[in-house]
Amino acid sequence: MKYPPNEKVSYLIVGQGLVGTWMSYYLSQQSISFKILNDPATPSASSVASGVINPVTGRRIVQTWMIDELLPFAIDAYTQIGKLIGEQVIQHAPVISIHPSEQMKDSFEFRLTHDNVYLAQNKMEDWLNYFKIPFGTGQINECYWLDLNTLLQKWNTKLISNNHLLNEKFEMDDLQILENGVQWKNIQADHIVFCDGNNSMQNKYFNCLPFAPNKGEALIVQIKGLPNNHIYKNNVSIVPWKDDLFWVGSNYEWTFENNLPSAAFKEKMIAALDSLLTIPYTIIDHIAGIRPANTQRRPFVGTHPNLPQLAICNGMGTKGCSLAPYFTKQLISHIEQGQAIHAEADVHRFSRLF
Template sequence: MKDFIIVGQGLAGSILAWNLMQEGCSVLIIDHFDATTSSQVAAGVYLPITGRRIVRTWMADELIPCAEDFYSSLGKFFNTDFIHQLSVLEIPDSVKVYNEWQMRKSHADTGKYIARFHAPDSFSELNCPYGAVELKPSGYVDLKKLLAHLRSYFVQNGSLKDAVFDFKHLQVSDTIRYGDIESKNIIFCEGIAAQSNPYFRHLPFQPSKGEVLTIHSELLPQDYIINKSVFVLPIGNHYFKAGSTYEWKELNNIPTEAAREKLSRQLKELIRVPFEITGHLASVRPSVKARRPFAGMRSGIPNVGIFNGLGTKGVMLSPYLSRHFVNHLLKKEKLMPEIDIAQYDDLL
């Protein structure tokens, strides 16, 4: 009998499985590879300050050190690099916004993350008439590479079943049975598919479609992540990811010409050097209305749980919150009220 079945091998499921296995738990992941999931398509950026209001990202003081340590340690285990620490260049679009950044430098919660202010003529490749604001610690995680290494590891350890999960084969009682597999618990980490999950489909998800371009430019700087109305992320050899869009109605994985044109227009407004579009991907993020993830076991069914809804900040959230969830599962540590699905018992 397994200790845990985990449904889904995206970022949430992979890191949760890894942390459970590090605690000596027997785990079986059920997942059929799909190159268009949000974990596969996402740029994997993390940064400490976010939004037009220029506020510190929720729990940034705890999340970023944990994430950087986790991905660095995992890279050492696999003898490769998953995390790339790069400063973010925020490009103000007005004097008012630039002055707001200057004011935020003196605030205790944001000031320590503002490394320096760059003059307008610092980057000839960019259109930044009001200069640029450098943030750190920040960077990105190569999610495709990370998930591929973890998948190989899980397969080699007999911990992954490559299959589409089918609720017809699931039986829930004092134990979990899925076909001929028995387990003490099952935890769903299935991203957007949770909206069809009979146990959790009424949770307040607010999925959004995002589209990302891959571009090539010989002249763009490769030592910063650039962020204005669009982010530009260097991924090596003069290639960059650029995105992203938000769409709440047409929720599918099909790239659209409208998004391509919008991103291209935003890039041309930001970049002063030539670039070529070489790729275009789309996916649906499992975002949440309250902008906080879901974790916990279903009320009245203590062996059925969920870890989902990490949204656009999954790279930052996954290491810290998965460890927190593991401590809840194994050591009865109380879950943070912000993420505990007990707050949604009336919906479930």
């Protein structure tokens, strides 16, 4: 195959999920040249994610890693990128916790009075028109919902119109490592950054990292009349999606045979919705994806220990929405100005594996 004459850029980015989107945003903010390769046929976790930033997690409702720093950063970042594409992509959406058991109610009430920052009491009566509530309710403030579909699509259009994105599959066989950069087909770049989610598991330069992909599914459900400015959490999460459509999920499967929606998950969600909702619902769609997770539950950010022109920003797991803006910016500051990457995220913590 013959390629046109060389195009020279500072960065070649592989993938335009959440991470590639934020890499390209911060590079364009700093007027650094780049090109993204994104293959629309390769599944993307970002396109099926519910888009929630929740500052607390788990049965003990503890704060998530670095949330005091990540949350204000993310709010500002999504507000700014929204302005550039003329859309409000971030919305404050407190979680209404509909306690699924006496034990979870006790756990919530314990946390309300111990090291509590984000939890609040609310009026159960406000929600009785929509839900069966045997164990009461509570509220998690400072939660946000992101309209990821709009963000990814509109940013993709902007990248294409600025000649920054090629809808093309990156093939490793076409990559040449140069002394001070890389060459991919006709594109020469000082750096290549892999933002290709689970596909980095097959990347010969980074496949030593302890990836542990995790499958998740969701139903897209129409629930007429349910306010779409809140997120609802019981044994399942019900998250605004678009107009009167809601995302309902999810599961966390560490072992799975494929990335397809399963009948077992659908059955489980129907049972959960039937026991939770007092108003009718209609199933519109069933989606599934693989989270680029890892055994340490911390991102993989940084340059290859032996080939500094190769970099990765990956391993966002269940928290890509809050981690992606912060760590893409940190990676660029590291490459451009030599600033340190957070020690728990830096891939150099695995240096002995490379």
